[in-house]
Amino acid sequence: MAFTLLVVDDSRVSRMMIKARVLAAHPDWTVLEAASGDEAVPMVSQQVVHGVTMDVNMPGLNGFDAAVLIKHAQPHLPVVMLTANIQESSHARAKAEGVCFVQKPITDASMRQVMAYLTESP
């Protein structure tokens, strides 16, 4: 299936590491990149996107707020928050907003979790 993933992270290195692992597993996927939440939110309305990975700590609109805006616009779009900072308070908020958490660092194992969530979401 043609799948377009939007990778949102202010770190170019992180975007690069995510993209490399995604394309290694799914060479047919298209990977779009956004360097901030502000950049990402309009992108999901302007083009077809099937899934989003979202960093949390970013300049401007943070990942959580961007995810909320995206989920309000497209409730069925799977969004995975990628962060090293997973506090219980964040879990509660993620559950309420219908997004999933995967813990950084970006590794083959963490990206397998991300891709499983994205492809298994209804």
Next chain:
Amino acid sequence: MNLDALSVDALTEIFNLGVGQAANAFSQIAGESVQLTVPRVLMLSRNELADHLALGGVAGFSAVRQRFSGAIQSEAVLMFPADRGLQLVRMMVGGEVALDQLAEMEQEALLEIGNILLNSVMASVADELQAPMDGDLPTLDLSLVQDLVGGRSEGGAPVLLIDIQFEVAAQEVRGLLAFLLDVGSWGALEQMLSHYTQRLA
């Protein structure tokens, strides 16, 4: 202002749980085992802090700094030898990037490593203290740590330092994770530590 022995023990234990998280994250980044020491909790004046860090041999270190705010305010710092930055970055990205490109990305890769390690510790500390904390964006400070400490100087007020040394033995990279807790937060901290020890009792 002094923390009693039980509070210091509690703080050590709380940060030790965070160290476990950071060790796990760090070993995933490095792709090999990383040794982290048990945290030390120290109450120091600003001058003593500068001496302490200098004695640790960190004069030639770079630092990733990140402020956390919430019920307690803290500044978290990852310090590593300035000449080992590129090596840390190479550990993270492996062979995926050409060396010239790697040098170009060094600063943002170091920020990301700092972000992951400092947040690993602070997320665990926030959960143990039941006190959510928000992190600012990390910044990279390539100046000497001495300057960093001097830059924070605000009169003679003491600081609470929790420091953890790390070593990636195979790469011969050593460094320090340091957490400076703001004096103004001590009342709140004492109360949280008291609740923490009561929950354990």
